[in-house]
Amino acid sequence: MPNKPKLPRAKKSVPQTPAAAQVAETHQTVSNLADTLTTNHGLPIADNQNSLKAGARGPTLIEDFILREKITHFDHERIPERIVHARGTGAHGYFQAYDNLSAITKAAFLQDPKAKTEVFVRFSTVAGGAGSGDLPRDVRGFAVKFYTTEGNYDLVGNNIPVFFIQDAIKFPDFVHSVKMEPDRGFPQAASAHDNFWDFVSLTPETMHMLTWVMSDRAIPRSLRMIEGFGVHTFRLIDAAGVSRFVKFHWRPKLGASSVLWDEAVKINGADPDFHRRDMWEAIARGDFPEWELGLQVFDQATADRLDFDVLDPTKLIPEEIIPLRMVGKMVLNRNVDNFFAETEQVAFLPSNIVPGIDFSNDPLLQGRLFSYQDTQLSRLGGPNFHQIPVNAPRCPMHNFQRDGLRQMEVPKGRVNYEPNSIDGGAPRENPTRGFASFPEPIDATKERKRAETFADHYSQARLFFRSMTAPEQQHIISAFAFELAHVETKAIRLRMLGHLKTIDAALHAGVTDALGMPGAGDKISPAVAPRDLAPSPSLSLIAKAPATLQGRKIGVLVTDGFDAAILAALRGAAKKEKAVLAVIAPKVGGAKDSAGVLVEADFPLSSAPSIFFDAAVILASAKGAADLATQAAAVAWTSDAFAHLKVLAHTAGAQPMLDRAGVKPDAGIVPLANEKAVAKFIAAAKKGRIWAREPGLRRPG
Numbered sequence: 001m002p003n004k005p006k007l008p009r010a011k012k013s014v015p016q017t018p019a020a021a022q023v024a025e026t027h028q029t030v031s032n033l034a035d036t037l038t039t040n041h042g043l044p045i046a047d048n049q050n051s052l053k054a055g056a057r058g059p060t061l062i063e064d065f066i067l068r069e070k071i072t073h074f075d076h077e078r079i080p081e082r083i084v085h086a087r088g089t090g091a092h093g094y095f096q097a098y099d100n101l102s103a104i105t106k107a108a109f110l111q112d113p114k115a116k117t118e119v120f121v122r123f124s125t126v127a128g129g130a131g132s133g134d135l136p137r138d139v140r141g142f143a144v145k146f147y148t149t150e151g152n153y154d155l156v157g158n159n160i161p162v163f164f165i166q167d168a169i170k171f172p173d174f175v176h177s178v179k180m181e182p183d184r185g186f187p188q189a190a191s192a193h194d195n196f197w198d199f200v201s202l203t204p205e206t207m208h209m210l211t212w213v214m215s216d217r218a219i220p221r222s223l224r225m226i227e228g229f230g231v232h233t234f235r236l237i238d239a240a241g242v243s244r245f246v247k248f249h250w251r252p253k254l255g256a257s258s259v260l261w262d263e264a265v266k267i268n269g270a271d272p273d274f275h276r277r278d279m280w281e282a283i284a285r286g287d288f289p290e291w292e293l294g295l296q297v298f299d300q301a302t303a304d305r306l307d308f309d310v311l312d313p314t315k316l317i318p319e320e321i322i323p324l325r326m327v328g329k330m331v332l333n334r335n336v337d338n339f340f341a342e343t344e345q346v347a348f349l350p351s352n353i354v355p356g357i358d359f360s361n362d363p364l365l366q367g368r369l370f371s372y373q374d375t376q377l378s379r380l381g382g383p384n385f386h387q388i389p390v391n392a393p394r395c396p397m398h399n400f401q402r403d404g405l406r407q408m409e410v411p412k413g414r415v416n417y418e419p420n421s422i423d424g425g426a427p428r429e430n431p432t433r434g435f436a437s438f439p440e441p442i443d444a445t446k447e448r449k450r451a452e453t454f455a456d457h458y459s460q461a462r463l464f465f466r467s468m469t470a471p472e473q474q475h476i477i478s479a480f481a482f483e484l485a486h487v488e489t490k491a492i493r494l495r496m497l498g499h500l501k502t503i504d505a506a507l508h509a510g511v512t513d514a515l516g517m518p519g520a521g522d523k524i525s526p527a528v529a530p531r532d533l534a535p536s537p538s539l540s541l542i543a544k545a546p547a548t549l550q551g552r553k554i555g556v557l558v559t560d561g562f563d564a565a566i567l568a569a570l571r572g573a574a575k576k577e578k579a580v581l582a583v584i585a586p587k588v589g590g591a592k593d594s595a596g597v598l599v600e601a602d603f604p605l606s607s608a609p610s611i612f613f614d615a616a617v618i619l620a621s622a623k624g625a626a627d628l629a630t631q632a633a634a635v636a637w638t639s640d641a642f643a644h645l646k647v648l649a650h651t652a653g654a655q656p657m658l659d660r661a662g663v664k665p666d667a668g669i670v671p672l673a674n675e676k677a678v679a680k681f682i683a684a685a686k687k688g689r690i691w692a693r694e695p696g697l698r699r700p701g
Contacts, residue, residue: 039069047448051169051363055444056451057311060168060366063446067169071367074172075375081130082379084175085141087189088124089223089276090343091283093332095119095146095293101327104244104297105236107356109148110327118147120390121332122346123223123279126158127178128189133272135264136189137218137479142228142250143348144330147394150433154352155248156372160217161229161316164200164209166454168367173199174206192486201495204457204526207503208314211464214479216258216472216541221614223275224282224289224551225257232365233310235358235438236297243438245303245310245360247317249294249324255546257688259611261478262698263644266611274612280335287551287578288333294324307531308460309453313364315460318536342390347376355435381406398427458530461503467539471691474700477507481514481701497521502530514701547686549577554685555613557584557605557637559624563651564593566619569675573682584608584637586628594621605633609640615648615685616641617672622653629656638663643697645689649681666693 027049030036037045045066052064060067077083094116101110109117124141125132140159145152165174176182177199178191187193191213200206212218220226228250236246259267267274282289296317298310308315336342349372350365359365376385382405385391400416415423465476480500487493498521501508512518537543554574556567567583574581585591585601592598602608610616618638620628628634638661641648649670650658663669668690670681 050448050450051167054442056449058442058444059361071371076378080379084126085124086130087128087132088122090122091332092334093119095330097328105356106239107354108150120145132189133268134275135268148354149395150354152352152393153354154348156348156350157228157230159226160212162209163313164206166205167363192483194487194489197487198492205314207457208461211461214476216475219259219264221257221259222278225252225254227256232362233360237356245298247296250291253290254551256541260644263611283335288331291330292326293328294326296322298322311362312454313362319538320536345388346390347385358438456528458502462530463533465504465507467535469540469542477510478700480511495522498524510700549579549686552614553580554615555582556617558591559620560592561594561621561624562619565675569678573678610637616646618650618654620654625654625657629660635661645693647685
């Protein structure tokens, strides 16, 4: 690839379509000045959909005072809690490259396979406040701060590879729509309300992201079991100045896994700190979460051949087209010492970059480069937030920026400007080692337009839905039905159903049947007709789920008189599989085994419902099971394990419990006649949920 890739082909603006569903793209206009949208200073706004760029596919201009005013106001709406990603948890660790990557980038932290780069990672939900629960249906933030020898590099992404909107000027509108409705202050951390679905149904570019958010990706089993994505297209620059495009991916060593919606609802009620607690306890016991960093690297010629625009953040590149190259691993091995000082005060900035990595002209990314820096000024009390220990670079930092609110350092010397001739030891520019933006040629008209290549809003949404397994498709249908059933305004519901029909007929039929509105939906006239793309199996969680119990939890419910040999065999098997086993007894004091030996419980039944575990075991004597069968909590423990499709092992004495809970025999119900049967239970549990059980238990909606 030459040092200067060819200038992207000239693009036209998106052809406007007068369909009701295209309103946000076609601009909701008025002729009466009294109803005209204005800036805070009264200037009439002609275009509230697109930021000012150097050409439709060019970089966003800092001249765009409308964008800056809108985002600045949005960033400062609340103090000090983050506007989005308010609820989070963080941990320390390190990153280590597998190989020397100098062939594609000059970034120093990707050169030496022996070097470990310190990192801090913060995981978060997007919509809820700091006091909300861990398991709403929501996107999860996945932000990594690398403390490199060339300064801090922040890779600020999500657990979903695309986003709702294409241009940063729409970010305040999107977030306002999904947050609590302003007149009533609810719902908290939930998108099932009119404002959200009104906005997205008027903004067709959200359709791809919506299919992801309605999927199991939005209710993860554990933060240790989520994938991460940089979302945007970035650049890698090598020492010769050659540029290549790149997409960043994080893949969890434990595999990606989710809960069922009914589990998510119950977990939020039983333990709203479920994800936070899970991460903390795993690190505390030495089960350090680990991810691999994968890259999709491609040149300008490849980008030109793709059937979508790589600058569009609502699109992804299927791995079947450009496979991932695994280049390193990240291990989280230390919990924070103080939640506020570290997790709350950490400031991630997409503009924190190092030589060898650069930005693309993605208009959402371009807006983020301004927004994050601006919001930290409000949250963290001024321009010196980089001096907070969790934000401070680990390499030397020298410049002439002085004073400001909360200045903690004491700069010495007479000189606070550059160039200067007074202090020969003062810091100077370094053309060899310093950061230099890629010299992309630009010859374009200053304009507010959306590139024509951004106009296909349905093809990849269709691709995602059709790449799912049958259970995953049913979960997406159920999620759409649940959310739209909470929409009070019928016109919004009908508009959204029209979009679903445009995406996929089976999706539309499933949702409308679940709503009791068969065939309903507005007619949608998309700007670009959706295409049938080849399915991408790599997008499915179930299709690529590893057969493992590593990092998972096994709950063992015991009663007096239980078989100690079986419990010992279960403990040994769990340890071998690197799983966590917890003993649950009717009371916290524990239970006596068949020999009369008291075994302490890890949890009482009242605080350890089966929703907390990935597989379940009932070790009960006939007398103990008969007693448990009269207790609602024990019956619910059993019925939930079955309803949530978990592998459930049991001794013969537990049969009354199973009967009372409505458990029916299938491949996931494993009798434990003796300790030798434990191996069969482990083999079944490693395969995960019993998906064949689900159709007989629940319907979409």
